[in-house]
Amino acid sequence: MAHSQQTVALAPASEPRKTSTGGLSPQRERLVKQLILERLGDSLEVTELASACSLSRSHFSRAFKCSTGLSPQDWIRTQRIARAKLLIQHTNHSLTQISLECGFCDQAHFCHIFTRSEGINPFAWRCQVMKNR
Known part of the structure; x- marks a missing residue:
């Protein structure tokens, strides 16, 4: 990026x-x-x-x-999710690559935080975005 x-x-x-x-x-x-x-x-x-x-x-x-x-940690988490969403939308990187690039310790943690934030897991979110293109 x-x-x-x-x-x-x-x-x-x-x-x-x-x-x-x-x-x-x-x-x-x-x-x-x-x-x-x-x-x-x-x-x-x-x-x-x-x-x-x-x-x-x-x-x-x-x-x-x-x-x-x-809080600082909440703001950082918000920014990491925002960057992840951009990468999901505009790259073909795997969710593992995206999670590491955005500062999450692993894909499982990324999926948990993403789902809690967006109400949908990142794979399903990617499918929705791709379908709406």
Whole structure:
């Protein structure tokens, strides 16, 4: 996938946002989201993200959720599913390849998370997408 696509947030524009104070600054939010998207296929620790923002793990987690409406892990999971959906739609990669490229530890975990998120397993979702083309 082209690098320019990796640095664009894949979450919908209407992602939940809290209006209370105490969130990340816009610069820190941009920085951490870019870091996540650049390393989406890797194992990401909240401690690493917090360190990139020069914040403690707990302060970062609260501020991130305040800014985005999602915990860091939920936001990462959302981005991984969004990237997986793009790969399912636009490539012929196996679900195993897609799961690993999107940062899931294995295909079983990917299928579980995808099904919980989308209400349908990734194979069936691929079949639906291909049928609707």
